[in-house]
Amino acid sequence: MERNFFLGRYLIWVTLLLGQLHGYKSCVEEERNALLEVKKYIISITREEVSDYINVLPTWTYDTKSDCCRWEGVKCNRTSRRVTGIAFGTLYLKENSLLNLSLLHPFQDVRSLNLSKNEDYDTTLFSGMFDDVLGYKSLGRLRSLEILDLSLNAFNNSIFPFLNAATSLTTLSLRRNFMDGPFPAKRYKSLRRSRNLEILDLSRNSLNNSIFHFLNAVTSLKTLFLRSNNMNGLFPVEELKDLTNLELLDLGENKFNGSIPIRVLPGMRKLKALDLSSNEFYASNGMQGICQMTNIQELDLSRNKLVGPFPSCLFGLTRIQVLDLSSNQLTGKVPPALGSLGYLKYLSLLDNNFEGVFSLGSLANLSELRFFQLSSKSKSLQVESEGSWKAKFQLRVFELPSCNLVTKA
Ligand SMILES: *[C@@H]1O[C@H](CO)[C@@H](O)[C@H](O)[C@H]1NC(C)=O
Ligand SMILES: *[C@@H]1O[C@H](CO)[C@@H](O)[C@H](O)[C@H]1NC(C)=O
Ligand SMILES: *[C@@H]1O[C@H](CO)[C@@H](O)[C@H](O)[C@H]1NC(C)=O
Ligand SMILES: *[C@@H]1O[C@H](CO)[C@@H](O)[C@H](O)[C@H]1NC(C)=O
Ligand SMILES: *[C@@H]1O[C@H](CO)[C@@H](O)[C@H](O)[C@H]1NC(C)=O
Ligand SMILES: *[C@@H]1O[C@H](CO)[C@@H](O)[C@H](O)[C@H]1NC(C)=O
Ligand SMILES: *[C@@H]1O[C@H](CO)[C@@H](O)[C@H](O)[C@H]1NC(C)=O
Numbered sequence: 001m002e003r004n005f006f007l008g009r010y011l012i013w014v015t016l017l018l019g020q021l022h023g024y025k026s027c028v029e030e031e032r033n034a035l036l037e038v039k040k041y042i043i044s045i046t047r048e049e050v051s052d053y054i055n056v057l058p059t060w061t062y063d064t065k066s067d068c069c070r071w072e073g074v075k076c077n078r079t080s081r082r083v084t085g086i087a088f089g090t091l092y093l094k095e096n097s098l099l100n101l102s103l104l105h106p107f108q109d110v111r112s113l114n115l116s117k118n119e120d121y122d123t124t125l126f127s128g129m130f131d132d133v134l135g136y137k138s139l140g141r142l143r144s145l146e147i148l149d150l151s152l153n154a155f156n157n158s159i160f161p162f163l164n165a166a167t168s169l170t171t172l173s174l175r176r177n178f179m180d181g182p183f184p185a186k187r188y189k190s191l192r193r194s195r196n197l198e199i200l201d202l203s204r205n206s207l208n209n210s211i212f213h214f215l216n217a218v219t220s221l222k223t224l225f226l227r228s229n230n231m232n233g234l235f236p237v238e239e240l241k242d243l244t245n246l247e248l249l250d251l252g253e254n255k256f257n258g259s260i261p262i263r264v265l266p267g268m269r270k271l272k273a274l275d276l277s278s279n280e281f282y283a284s285n286g287m288q289g290i291c292q293m294t295n296i297q298e299l300d301l302s303r304n305k306l307v308g309p310f311p312s313c314l315f316g317l318t319r320i321q322v323l324d325l326s327s328n329q330l331t332g333k334v335p336p337a338l339g340s341l342g343y344l345k346y347l348s349l350l351d352n353n354f355e356g357v358f359s360l361g362s363l364a365n366l367s368e369l370r371f372f373q374l375s376s377k378s379k380s381l382q383v384e385s386e387g388s389w390k391a392k393f394q395l396r397v398f399e400l401p402s403c404n405l406v407t408k409a
Helices: 002-022 029-044 135-141 157-164 185-193 211-215 266-270 312-316 336-340
Strands: 074-076 083-087 098-100 112-114 128-130 147-149 171-173 199-201 223-225 248-250 255-259 273-275 280-282 298-300 307-309 322-324 329-333 346-359 371-376 381-386 397-399 404-408
Touching: 029 083, 128 157, 135 157, 157 185, 312 336, 336 346, 371 381
Parallel strands: 083 112, 098 128, 112 147, 147 171, 171 199, 199 223, 223 248, 248 273, 255 280, 273 298, 298 322, 307 329, 322 346, 329 346, 346 371, 346 381, 371 397, 381 404
Antiparallel strands: 074 083
16 A cells, blocks of 8 residues: 555656656757857867768767757756866877867866866877967856866966966866976966865876976965976975965876985975876985875875885874885885884885885784785795784785795795
């Protein structure tokens, strides 16, 4: 009885829903036409040799019955039916194609604009932007724009004046473009107007340290990727001092060297994730700075030139979950105190010069540990696994290549 009642209610809901779908409002006419203008423009800059077999934006059709909110890459607000997201997907553009930003002015509610592509396709996208109506101020016209993905294009520093106008941005990706140094502070100081910018990805460009003057002003940043650029010299402590809201910093795959900063400015104490992998840092004894970042949950120092014993101040990072010290030149014993870092999920000590005896039993209490790697270039590392301890963790990956494993019953 009760069941039928619920079933009945359910059917009513289904009917209501179908009714709504049926009387579904289509997208706004003006925006639909504007999307078709964009498509026309993209066809005009598509490489001729592909136009025979590649259909540009095939779901964006002139069929008046087709709802543009359902076109591939288009997102709308459910109630207003205005366009809130535009993504072109992978395009096959002529060399040096520019994006005509005037074509985007009609999209007043657009929150997210994605000019990136599928990473697997080796094809040219945009190398610049222009607007013969509003000039550099163009992106400012899109007052709701929060997310701008320009990754995997061929943009160079000349687009910064455009980005300065996009003051509502919270997320900006310029990963894998052609940004490079020099970065004259005067000319590009303007991202300071982006008071809402929290996520900035500049990885895989050719930027050098001159970018820091420019980033200083973006104090709202929480996440900063500068991986794989041409930065060098000492850890940029001073340069980052104004970015007091940073929670994630990725400086991996650069040429930073010297010891890891002994002194860390108070601003950096909020860091939760720090990636300094694939640099040239040496001297593990200068690690006190990092050890003051007590909120750190992820620390990647792999593929550096760290020498000396395991930096024992790391045991103060009691919240750490991911610790990667692989491919360095650390020596001495693997400290049993690692077993006190109770939140560890991932621990890699692969490819160092550790020696002596390490007992797996010292990790027995790490109930979160899922990944553990240890190996040594020194022949004298022995890993001991006595039969008596019961691990609280369930490892999914456990590698001990070229270790002398001694099992005692
Ligand atoms: C959708 O549009 C309506 C009406 O303009 C607005 O009140 C609402 O906040 C919008 N929803 C989202 C998720 O932006
Ligand atoms: C750019 O788009 C605007 C708006 O549609 C148009 O008036 C202008 O002619 C376009 N410019 C070029 C060079 O395509
Ligand atoms: C932009 O589109 C690309 C390709 O479709 C996709 O991989 C990427 O995740 C999108 N970016 C955002 C911010 O959604
Ligand atoms: C930067 O890109 C613009 C637009 O494609 C181009 O005109 C300019 O020559 C480029 N500048 C450099 C230094 O490559
Ligand atoms: C950045 O690179 C340019 C050359 O591209 C050079 O003139 C400038 O001095 C470099 N700046 C820094 C801080 O390394
Ligand atoms: C550190 O890097 C700088 C800049 O590349 C270089 O001049 C210096 O020699 C390097 N120092 C060491 C000890 O490698
Ligand atoms: C694991 O925890 C138990 C109970 O707190 C304690 O007695 C034991 O010494 C710990 N073992 C290690 C290797 O830390």
